[in-house]
Amino acid sequence: MTTLIWIAVVLLAIAGYLLWTAGRLDRLHTRLDATRAALDAQLLRRASVAQELATSSLLDPAASIVLYQAAQAARQAEEEHREVAESELSQALRAVFAESAQVEAVQQAPGGDAAMGELVEAVRRVPMARRFHNDAVRAARALRRHRKVRWFRLAGHAPFPLAFEMDDELPAALADRVA
């Protein structure tokens, strides 16, 4: 009799532990979704501001076309090409705003100061959002690779989390500005 009780106790303890782990995993997946949504929002915001600047005639025509093209491509990219398209937008922004003279010229135009402020805010937040997302990916992966999670299929059908890898280096002339 006592053996049966002990077996029941051990089973209950295991079940409790698995339940707790499932809870942890669930929380990690929620965090993953939230950070991914935040990253999406920041990327879209950056592309919109870049496109707005490109069509605002605050920039010279050549720079406008380069920026417009990159921003358009980033917004329309399919999921599997998105990392490349967003990296290309970073490169285009770096090329256009390489000199602080260009930044100052835009700021002096009517409405340019506000547009530039929005751009600075957007380009500074993309790397933040991406790091938070990749950090969540790393935490979720570490737990999902664990034996207890794989053997008991605690992750259900949730897709294996993937990091978002892109070039998000800021344009030199914007790096020191206050958002």
Next chain:
Amino acid sequence: MRIGIVCPYSWDVPGGVQFHIRDLAEHLIRSGHQVSVLAPADEDTPLPSYAVSAGRAVPVPYNGSVARLNFGFLSAARVRRWLHEGDFDVIHIHEPTSPSLGLLACWAAQGPIVATFHTSNPRSRAMIAAYPILQAALEKISARIAVSEYARRTLVEHLGGDAVVIPNGVDVDFFARAEPKREWSGASNGGAEGETIGFIGRIDEPRKGLPVLMRALPEILAERPGTRLLVAGRGDEEEAVADLPEAMRDRVEFLGMVSDEDKARLLRSVDLYVAPNTGGESFGIILVEAMSAGAPVLASDLDAFAQVLDQGEAGELFRNEDASALAEAAVRLLADPARRAALRARGARHVRRFDWVTVGADILAVYETVTAGAASVATDERSTPRFRFGLSRE
């Protein structure tokens, strides 16, 4: 935005983390946010209106020294009540890996959690053993901030994942506008004969590096006999000058503990600020303060210092613990007013990125990134004893 900040160390003990939290809270309140700081404090400690006491910290031996920490049932209950009453949009935990309020808050809360890692101690054995418990609490943090690239690197090595780098903030104008004091100034600033060298830090803490500076002093005085060394900080003054030749002891002036105002005035007055720290620094706020006050800086080449000084561009570096390298650099700088003026100008431009205006905007951007679309902070029912004994359901 309703912001809850958790301070792990006693409010009544002065320290870098506490000052950072005080300045951050005041900056956020000035920008129109609601802020509540939860901090350990004795019952009779006067607290500012935005701070809430989490009870007295208990001294316990931890990690090789006696640390004052908050833990246990009562503290956990206080943390939970604070979370419940505050109804915060975001909570900002400082030092979440120290076994104190930060870790408790991390364990008891759910929702948008931001954490700042100030120091990155190498992983202790206790931490490795506690890793599974720690991991479950730390994985709730939605955004990690490291105070320097160096702190970020150690964080990534020890805990994995990633963090954004936001430096500690300094009120640059407070230091830039301080009035220089005549008796602390060198001859070039309208003071007495010779130049003055400044040092601020605990005298009896060897890692602050005063012994290195004391070893270098005879060499400096041999070249420039008029030089005076001004030391601000608490500790045994007799012991500090014990190894110095009798005749040189009057070249060292001890100012004891100084107020914030006097610290700024001292930094405004000296001809050279020396930071000979030998280790244990993850940021180096004093260097930023010295540069804000326009003092040329000479510092040991710790990773954290090299980064604050822009790899030697904004201030000069000498080889760590090398007293003769320190003496050689100090003599060269004291003899070269043009170089010191160049360092002053370079430093004044460089510190703008550490001003609260920049740092505060970055921290707010982190808050906004993690709160966008998220629910507010709540207590995590999974961490209450009731749930752990299986008596409650979600």
